[in-house]
Amino acid sequence: MLRILDRLEEILIATLIAVATVIIFVAVVHRYSLGLLADLVTFSRGLENAWLMGFSRTLYFGLRSVNLVWAQELCIILFVWMAKFGAAYGVRTGIHVGIDVLINRMQAKNRARMVLFGLLAGAFFTGVIATLGANFVYHMYHTDAISPDLELPMWLVYLAIPLGSALMCFRFLQVAWSFSRTGELPHHDHGHVDGMDEEAEAIAASPLTAKDH
CATH class of the missing domain: 1.10.287 (Helix Hairpins)
Structure with a gap:
């Protein structure tokens, strides 16, 4: 039962981190894309290129119609939940x-x-x-x-x-x-990196010399 609880705790925290990361990434790309497209509209107007200006304006207004105002609020909520359950995880693992x-x-x-x-x-x-x-x-x-x-x-x-x-x-x-x-x-080794022990053992067991490594 405790193992199931531990697993659910880890899945919840990982999911919250993943969702918040994706939302932040999309919101940042959306914001900077609007700026770049606005510059492209101005640039195409200076060139008097009707096709490029029409294309960039279409992309700009299409992207502008996507409302991501809620992204910041959702990320704050996700981080609050992440912090509360992450604190419990920290007690269990000793971090x-x-x-x-x-x-x-x-x-x-x-x-x-x-x-x-x-x-x-x-x-x-x-x-x-x-x-x-x-x-x-x-x-x-x-x-x-x-x-x-x-x-x-x-x-x-x-x-x-x-x-x-x-x-x-x-x-x-x-x-x-x-x-x-x-x-x-419970003790957490802050200098430990997952996978490094296995790699060190594999190198030690390798027939190659230290110079070859």
Whole structure:
């Protein structure tokens, strides 16, 4: 069950990143294309080339009819959702930055207590945020508030707060439970690049000399 949840979490974050990237790319290309076509219309008018001017004007007004005003708002919403669920993913994988200089100087038993206290404090805080967020979304649901461009119900936009915070609270409790049993915290190697270990092993096993490599 936890493996399914982990997979869904990763798929959701990856999908949000992909969709936001595509939308930003299309919006930027659309904006700069309008500028280039406007310059082309001016250039063709200076050349008094009726065919080129008519062609560029057709493209310009055709592209201008495509309304992408909503793109910025949608990307902001996607990044908010991405940040909330990404924070929960960070707790699970141990990629959040932490200052542990003092904790590492403590005796093992005291260090374990402080780590557990920190994890439980994180769970308490995110649990409170999830509760307050759920209450806020509940009240927003009974209003007619909508987003300016997409006209989405605002309760749907703010739903990321209770859902993301609840998942983050669960991840804190999950890590705390695992730490209490094993004494190990999830750790992410920021210098690790996927695929490099396999490549290094393949090079080491290769019959070629170091000079050939």
